[in-house]
Amino acid sequence: QWQGIETGVGNTHYSGQVTLGTSKSGTNFTLNDTGRGGHKTYNLNHGTSGTGSLFSQSTDTWGNGANSNAATAGADAAYGAGVTWDFYKNVLGRSGIRGDGVAAYSRVHYGNAYVNAFWDDSCFCMTYGDGTNNNDPLTSLDVAGHEMSHGVTAATAGLEYSDESGGLNEATSDIMGTSVEFYANNPSDPGDYLIGEKIDINSDGTPLRYMDKPSKDGGSADAWYSGVGNLDVHYSSGPANHWFYLASEGSGAKVVGGVSYNSPTSDGLPVTGIGRDKAQLIWYKALTTKFNSTTDYAGARAGTIAAATELYGAGSAEVNAVTDAWAAVNVGA
Ligand code: ASN
Numbered sequence: 089q090w091q092g093i094e095t096g097v098g099n100t101h102y103s104g105q106v107t108l109g110t111s112k113s114g115t116n117f118t119l120n121d122t123g124r125g126g127h128k129t130y131n132l133n134h135g136t137s138g139t140g141s142l143f144s145q146s147t148d149t150w151g152n153g154a155n156s157n158a159a160t161a162g163a164d165a166a167y168g169a170g171v172t173w174d175f176y177k178n179v180l181g182r183s184g185i186r187g188d189g190v191a192a193y194s195r196v197h198y199g200n201a202y203v204n205a206f207w208d209d210s211c212f213c214m215t216y217g218d219g220t221n222n223n224d225p226l227t228s229l230d231v232a233g234h235e236m237s238h239g240v241t242a243a244t245a246g247l248e249y250s251d252e253s254g255g256l257n258e259a260t261s262d263i264m265g266t267s268v269e270f271y272a273n274n275p276s277d278p279g280d281y282l283i284g285e286k287i288d289i290n291s292d293g294t295p296l297r298y299m300d301k302p303s304k305d306g307g308s309a310d311a312w313y314s315g316v317g318n319l320d321v322h323y324s325s326g327p328a329n330h331w332f333y334l335a336s337e338g339s340g341a342k343v344v345g346g347v348s349y350n351s352p353t354s355d356g357l358p359v360t361g362i363g364r365d366k367a368q369l370i371w372y373k374a375l376t377t378k379f380n381s382t383t384d385y386a387g388a389r390a391g392t393i394a395a396a397t398e399l400y401g402a403g404s405a406e407v408n409a410v411t412d413a414w415a416a417v418n419v420g421a
Protein backbone atom coordinates (compact mmCIF):
# COMPACT_ATOMS: atom_id res chain seq x y z
CA GLN A 89 0.00 0.00 0.00
CA TRP A 90 2.82 2.43 0.79
CA GLN A 91 4.32 2.95 -2.62
CA GLY A 92 7.55 4.67 -3.33
CA ILE A 93 10.58 3.60 -5.22
CA GLU A 94 11.88 2.41 -1.87
CA THR A 95 10.01 1.56 1.28
CA GLY A 96 11.55 3.06 4.38
CA VAL A 97 10.78 2.75 8.06
CA GLY A 98 9.88 5.82 10.09
CA ASN A 99 10.27 5.86 13.86
CA THR A 100 7.99 8.79 14.54
CA HIS A 101 7.37 10.81 17.68
CA TYR A 102 3.57 10.57 17.60
CA SER A 103 2.59 7.68 15.34
CA GLY A 104 4.91 4.86 16.33
CA GLN A 105 6.75 2.89 13.68
CA VAL A 106 5.37 3.46 10.19
CA THR A 107 6.26 2.72 6.60
CA LEU A 108 7.39 5.65 4.44
CA GLY A 109 7.70 6.04 0.69
CA THR A 110 11.32 7.00 0.03
CA SER A 111 13.77 7.18 -2.86
CA LYS A 112 17.33 6.19 -3.57
CA SER A 113 19.77 8.84 -4.71
CA GLY A 114 23.24 7.49 -5.37
CA THR A 115 24.20 5.58 -2.27
CA ASN A 116 21.78 7.56 -0.08
CA PHE A 117 18.09 7.30 0.63
CA THR A 118 15.92 10.43 0.63
CA LEU A 119 12.50 11.39 1.98
CA ASN A 120 11.06 11.72 -1.52
CA ASP A 121 7.76 9.86 -1.84
CA THR A 122 7.55 9.32 -5.58
CA GLY A 123 4.46 7.13 -5.17
CA ARG A 124 2.53 10.12 -3.84
CA GLY A 125 3.17 12.90 -6.30
CA GLY A 126 6.84 13.28 -5.34
CA HIS A 127 6.33 14.68 -1.86
CA LYS A 128 9.68 15.75 -0.36
CA THR A 129 10.46 16.40 3.29
CA TYR A 130 13.11 19.00 4.13
CA ASN A 131 15.06 19.87 7.26
CA LEU A 132 15.13 23.63 7.88
CA ASN A 133 17.47 23.01 10.81
CA HIS A 134 15.99 26.03 12.68
CA GLY A 135 16.10 28.35 9.70
CA THR A 136 13.01 30.24 8.59
CA SER A 137 13.39 30.54 4.83
CA GLY A 138 14.20 28.46 1.80
CA THR A 139 13.99 24.70 1.89
CA GLY A 140 17.01 23.78 4.03
CA SER A 141 18.11 20.30 3.01
CA LEU A 142 16.21 17.30 1.75
CA PHE A 143 16.39 14.53 4.35
CA SER A 144 19.09 12.21 3.03
CA GLN A 145 21.02 9.44 4.76
CA SER A 146 22.71 6.10 4.10
CA THR A 147 20.01 3.93 5.67
CA ASP A 148 16.26 3.80 5.01
CA THR A 149 15.26 3.97 8.68
CA TRP A 150 14.26 7.48 9.74
CA GLY A 151 14.33 8.89 13.23
CA ASN A 152 14.23 7.03 16.52
CA GLY A 153 11.08 8.48 18.07
CA ALA A 154 13.03 11.05 20.13
CA ASN A 155 13.07 14.74 19.25
CA SER A 156 16.84 14.86 19.71
CA ASN A 157 17.08 12.94 16.44
CA ALA A 158 16.41 15.44 13.65
CA ALA A 159 14.91 12.84 11.34
CA THR A 160 12.16 11.96 13.83
CA ALA A 161 10.11 15.05 12.98
CA GLY A 162 10.91 14.38 9.34
CA ALA A 163 9.39 10.92 9.68
CA ASP A 164 6.24 12.34 11.31
CA ALA A 165 5.86 14.99 8.60
CA ALA A 166 6.47 12.52 5.76
CA TYR A 167 3.96 10.12 7.28
CA GLY A 168 1.38 12.90 7.77
CA ALA A 169 1.74 13.98 4.16
CA GLY A 170 1.45 10.37 3.01
CA VAL A 171 -1.69 9.61 4.99
CA THR A 172 -3.25 12.90 3.90
CA TRP A 173 -2.47 12.07 0.27
CA ASP A 174 -3.99 8.60 0.66
CA PHE A 175 -7.08 9.91 2.45
CA TYR A 176 -7.88 12.42 -0.28
CA LYS A 177 -7.13 9.92 -3.05
CA ASN A 178 -8.76 6.80 -1.64
CA VAL A 179 -11.70 8.30 0.25
CA LEU A 180 -12.54 11.43 -1.73
CA GLY A 181 -11.07 10.64 -5.15
CA ARG A 182 -8.85 13.71 -5.12
CA SER A 183 -5.31 13.33 -6.43
CA GLY A 184 -3.25 15.78 -4.40
CA ILE A 185 -4.13 19.10 -2.83
CA ARG A 186 -4.88 20.75 -6.17
CA GLY A 187 -6.27 17.56 -7.67
CA ASP A 188 -3.52 17.51 -10.30
CA GLY A 189 -1.45 14.60 -9.01
CA VAL A 190 1.33 16.89 -7.82
CA ALA A 191 2.48 16.76 -4.20
CA ALA A 192 3.29 19.67 -1.95
CA TYR A 193 6.50 19.57 0.07
CA SER A 194 7.05 19.76 3.82
CA ARG A 195 9.61 21.55 5.99
CA VAL A 196 10.35 20.66 9.62
CA HIS A 197 12.43 22.28 12.37
CA TYR A 198 11.24 25.77 11.44
CA GLY A 199 12.72 28.46 13.71
CA ASN A 200 13.44 27.98 17.38
CA ALA A 201 10.77 26.61 19.73
CA TYR A 202 8.19 27.83 17.23
CA VAL A 203 4.74 26.77 18.44
CA ASN A 204 2.78 26.61 15.20
CA ALA A 205 2.51 24.88 11.86
CA PHE A 206 1.27 26.48 8.69
CA TRP A 207 0.33 25.90 5.11
CA ASP A 208 1.55 28.50 2.60
CA ASP A 209 -0.15 28.58 -0.76
CA SER A 210 2.58 30.69 -2.35
CA CYS A 211 5.20 27.95 -1.92
CA PHE A 212 2.57 25.19 -2.01
CA CYS A 213 4.31 23.88 1.07
CA MET A 214 3.77 22.81 4.63
CA THR A 215 5.92 23.98 7.57
CA TYR A 216 6.22 22.74 11.15
CA GLY A 217 7.73 24.34 14.22
CA ASP A 218 9.30 22.28 16.99
CA GLY A 219 6.95 23.48 19.74
CA THR A 220 7.72 24.52 23.30
CA ASN A 221 11.37 23.94 24.22
CA ASN A 222 11.75 22.33 20.78
CA ASN A 223 10.17 19.29 22.38
CA ASP A 224 6.62 19.15 21.01
CA PRO A 225 6.91 19.35 17.23
CA LEU A 226 3.64 20.32 15.57
CA THR A 227 3.78 17.25 13.35
CA SER A 228 0.86 15.16 14.63
CA LEU A 229 -1.48 13.61 12.07
CA ASP A 230 -4.49 15.83 12.71
CA VAL A 231 -2.35 18.95 12.48
CA ALA A 232 -0.77 17.73 9.24
CA GLY A 233 -4.19 16.97 7.79
CA HIS A 234 -5.55 20.29 9.05
CA GLU A 235 -2.79 22.40 7.53
CA MET A 236 -2.65 20.66 4.17
CA SER A 237 -6.44 20.93 3.93
CA HIS A 238 -5.99 24.72 3.89
CA GLY A 239 -4.44 24.07 0.49
CA VAL A 240 -7.49 22.11 -0.63
CA THR A 241 -9.80 24.92 0.50
CA ALA A 242 -7.66 27.47 -1.34
CA ALA A 243 -7.81 25.35 -4.50
CA THR A 244 -11.58 24.87 -4.32
CA ALA A 245 -14.07 27.10 -2.47
CA GLY A 246 -11.40 29.68 -1.67
CA LEU A 247 -13.14 30.60 1.59
CA GLU A 248 -11.80 34.00 2.70
CA TYR A 249 -9.88 33.82 5.98
CA SER A 250 -12.03 36.32 7.87
CA ASP A 251 -15.65 36.70 9.01
CA GLU A 252 -17.89 33.62 8.85
CA SER A 253 -16.14 32.28 5.75
CA GLY A 254 -12.92 32.27 7.77
CA GLY A 255 -14.55 30.14 10.45
CA LEU A 256 -15.76 27.75 7.75
CA ASN A 257 -12.22 27.67 6.30
CA GLU A 258 -10.81 26.70 9.71
CA ALA A 259 -13.60 24.18 10.32
CA THR A 260 -12.90 22.56 6.96
CA SER A 261 -9.32 21.99 8.09
CA ASP A 262 -10.43 20.57 11.45
CA ILE A 263 -13.03 18.32 9.79
CA MET A 264 -10.57 17.01 7.21
CA GLY A 265 -7.67 16.82 9.69
CA THR A 266 -9.77 14.70 12.02
CA SER A 267 -10.92 12.59 9.09
CA VAL A 268 -7.27 11.99 8.15
CA GLU A 269 -6.53 10.90 11.71
CA PHE A 270 -9.45 8.43 11.71
CA TYR A 271 -8.46 7.18 8.25
CA ALA A 272 -4.91 6.37 9.39
CA ASN A 273 -6.29 3.98 12.01
CA ASN A 274 -2.92 4.18 13.74
CA PRO A 275 -2.93 2.64 17.23
CA SER A 276 -0.40 5.21 18.45
CA ASP A 277 -2.72 8.08 17.46
CA PRO A 278 -6.27 6.76 17.17
CA GLY A 279 -8.93 8.93 15.56
CA ASP A 280 -10.86 11.33 17.78
CA TYR A 281 -12.87 14.53 17.63
CA LEU A 282 -10.12 16.49 19.35
CA ILE A 283 -7.61 18.67 17.51
CA GLY A 284 -3.98 18.69 18.58
CA GLU A 285 -4.35 16.28 21.50
CA LYS A 286 -0.84 14.96 20.85
CA ILE A 287 1.17 18.17 20.70
CA ASP A 288 0.56 19.52 24.21
CA ILE A 289 0.15 23.02 22.87
CA ASN A 290 -1.33 24.26 26.19
CA SER A 291 1.47 22.60 28.20
CA ASP A 292 -1.16 20.96 30.41
CA GLY A 293 -2.08 17.93 28.31
CA THR A 294 -5.33 19.38 26.94
CA PRO A 295 -6.14 19.50 23.23
CA LEU A 296 -6.29 22.65 21.17
CA ARG A 297 -9.93 22.17 20.12
CA TYR A 298 -12.97 19.98 20.88
CA MET A 299 -15.45 19.26 18.11
CA ASP A 300 -18.18 17.78 20.33
CA LYS A 301 -18.34 20.91 22.48
CA PRO A 302 -16.11 23.62 20.99
CA SER A 303 -16.52 26.02 23.95
CA LYS A 304 -14.37 23.66 26.04
CA ASP A 305 -11.34 25.45 24.57
CA GLY A 306 -12.41 28.65 26.32
CA GLY A 307 -12.96 30.66 23.13
CA SER A 308 -14.91 28.78 20.47
CA ALA A 309 -18.63 29.12 19.90
CA ASP A 310 -20.79 26.00 20.28
CA ALA A 311 -23.52 27.53 18.14
CA TRP A 312 -24.03 30.32 15.63
CA TYR A 313 -25.04 33.78 16.75
CA SER A 314 -25.14 37.12 15.00
CA GLY A 315 -21.57 38.38 15.34
CA VAL A 316 -19.89 34.97 15.51
CA GLY A 317 -17.95 36.08 12.44
CA ASN A 318 -16.16 38.69 14.54
CA LEU A 319 -14.36 35.99 16.51
CA ASP A 320 -10.90 34.77 15.56
CA VAL A 321 -11.36 32.23 12.76
CA HIS A 322 -10.12 29.44 15.07
CA TYR A 323 -13.12 30.20 17.30
CA SER A 324 -15.78 31.03 14.71
CA SER A 325 -15.08 27.53 13.37
CA GLY A 326 -16.87 26.18 16.44
CA PRO A 327 -20.42 25.88 15.09
CA ALA A 328 -19.26 24.03 11.96
CA ASN A 329 -16.97 21.70 13.94
CA HIS A 330 -19.90 21.04 16.24
CA TRP A 331 -22.15 20.42 13.23
CA PHE A 332 -19.68 17.81 11.97
CA TYR A 333 -19.56 16.02 15.28
CA LEU A 334 -23.36 16.02 15.61
CA ALA A 335 -23.98 14.92 12.02
CA SER A 336 -21.43 12.12 12.47
CA GLU A 337 -22.17 10.84 15.95
CA GLY A 338 -25.43 12.43 17.08
CA SER A 339 -26.13 14.41 20.24
CA GLY A 340 -25.72 13.45 23.87
CA ALA A 341 -23.16 11.30 25.66
CA LYS A 342 -21.14 8.81 23.65
CA VAL A 343 -17.82 6.99 23.77
CA VAL A 344 -15.95 6.76 20.47
CA GLY A 345 -12.65 4.90 20.37
CA GLY A 346 -12.33 5.12 24.15
CA VAL A 347 -12.86 8.88 24.30
CA SER A 348 -15.96 10.21 26.08
CA TYR A 349 -17.95 12.97 24.41
CA ASN A 350 -21.07 14.82 25.47
CA SER A 351 -22.45 17.02 22.75
CA PRO A 352 -25.18 19.53 23.56
CA THR A 353 -27.66 21.00 21.07
CA SER A 354 -28.69 24.63 21.14
CA ASP A 355 -32.32 23.82 20.27
CA GLY A 356 -32.55 21.06 22.86
CA LEU A 357 -33.66 18.56 20.19
CA PRO A 358 -31.73 15.34 19.63
CA VAL A 359 -29.71 14.66 16.49
CA THR A 360 -29.26 11.16 15.11
CA GLY A 361 -25.82 10.79 13.54
CA ILE A 362 -25.18 9.29 10.09
CA GLY A 363 -21.55 8.34 10.70
CA ARG A 364 -18.35 10.15 9.92
CA ASP A 365 -17.86 8.69 6.45
CA LYS A 366 -21.07 10.22 5.13
CA ALA A 367 -20.63 13.50 7.01
CA GLN A 368 -17.12 14.02 5.63
CA LEU A 369 -18.27 13.21 2.10
CA ILE A 370 -21.13 15.69 2.37
CA TRP A 371 -18.78 18.41 3.64
CA TYR A 372 -16.24 17.72 0.91
CA LYS A 373 -18.88 17.78 -1.83
CA ALA A 374 -20.24 21.05 -0.46
CA LEU A 375 -16.72 22.53 -0.21
CA THR A 376 -15.81 21.59 -3.76
CA THR A 377 -19.11 22.19 -5.56
CA LYS A 378 -21.30 24.53 -3.46
CA PHE A 379 -19.17 26.89 -1.36
CA ASN A 380 -17.39 29.99 -2.63
CA SER A 381 -15.08 32.61 -1.15
CA THR A 382 -17.82 34.39 0.80
CA THR A 383 -19.96 31.47 1.93
CA ASP A 384 -21.32 32.12 5.43
CA TYR A 385 -23.07 29.80 7.89
CA ALA A 386 -26.43 30.13 6.12
CA GLY A 387 -24.66 29.27 2.88
CA ALA A 388 -22.91 26.30 4.48
CA ARG A 389 -26.27 24.97 5.63
CA ALA A 390 -27.74 25.36 2.14
CA GLY A 391 -24.64 23.90 0.48
CA THR A 392 -24.43 20.83 2.69
CA ILE A 393 -28.16 20.15 2.35
CA ALA A 394 -27.81 20.42 -1.43
CA ALA A 395 -24.78 18.11 -1.38
CA ALA A 396 -26.56 15.56 0.83
CA THR A 397 -29.61 15.70 -1.42
CA GLU A 398 -27.47 14.94 -4.48
CA LEU A 399 -25.67 12.13 -2.69
CA TYR A 400 -28.55 10.48 -0.82
CA GLY A 401 -31.82 11.92 -2.12
CA ALA A 402 -34.43 14.40 -0.94
CA GLY A 403 -36.05 13.40 2.32
CA SER A 404 -33.29 10.90 3.11
CA ALA A 405 -32.09 10.23 6.64
CA GLU A 406 -28.82 11.87 5.63
CA VAL A 407 -30.51 15.12 4.56
CA ASN A 408 -32.53 15.08 7.78
CA ALA A 409 -29.40 14.60 9.91
CA VAL A 410 -27.58 17.41 8.12
CA THR A 411 -30.56 19.71 8.66
CA ASP A 412 -31.08 18.69 12.29
CA ALA A 413 -27.38 19.15 13.08
CA TRP A 414 -27.47 22.69 11.69
CA ALA A 415 -30.57 23.47 13.77
CA ALA A 416 -28.67 22.09 16.77
CA VAL A 417 -25.97 24.73 16.26
CA ASN A 418 -28.56 27.47 15.71
CA VAL A 419 -28.30 27.66 11.93
CA GLY A 420 -31.86 27.49 10.69
CA ALA A 421 -33.78 28.05 7.49
N1 ASN B 1 -1.81 26.74 12.53
C1 ASN B 1 -2.59 27.87 12.11
C2 ASN B 1 -3.78 27.41 11.30
O1 ASN B 1 -3.71 26.51 10.51
C3 ASN B 1 -1.79 28.79 11.31
C4 ASN B 1 -2.61 29.98 11.02
O2 ASN B 1 -2.95 30.74 11.90
N2 ASN B 1 -3.02 30.15 9.77
O3 ASN B 1 -4.83 27.98 11.40
Ligand code: ZN
Pocket residue numbers: 234235238258261
Ligand atom coordinates in the same frame (compact mmCIF):
# COMPACT_ATOMS: atom_id res chain seq x y z
ZN1 ZN C 1 -5.90 26.39 10.25
Ligand code: CA
Pocket residue numbers: 230266269279280281282283284285
Ligand atom coordinates in the same frame (compact mmCIF):
# COMPACT_ATOMS: atom_id res chain seq x y z
CA1 CA D 1 -7.08 14.44 17.00
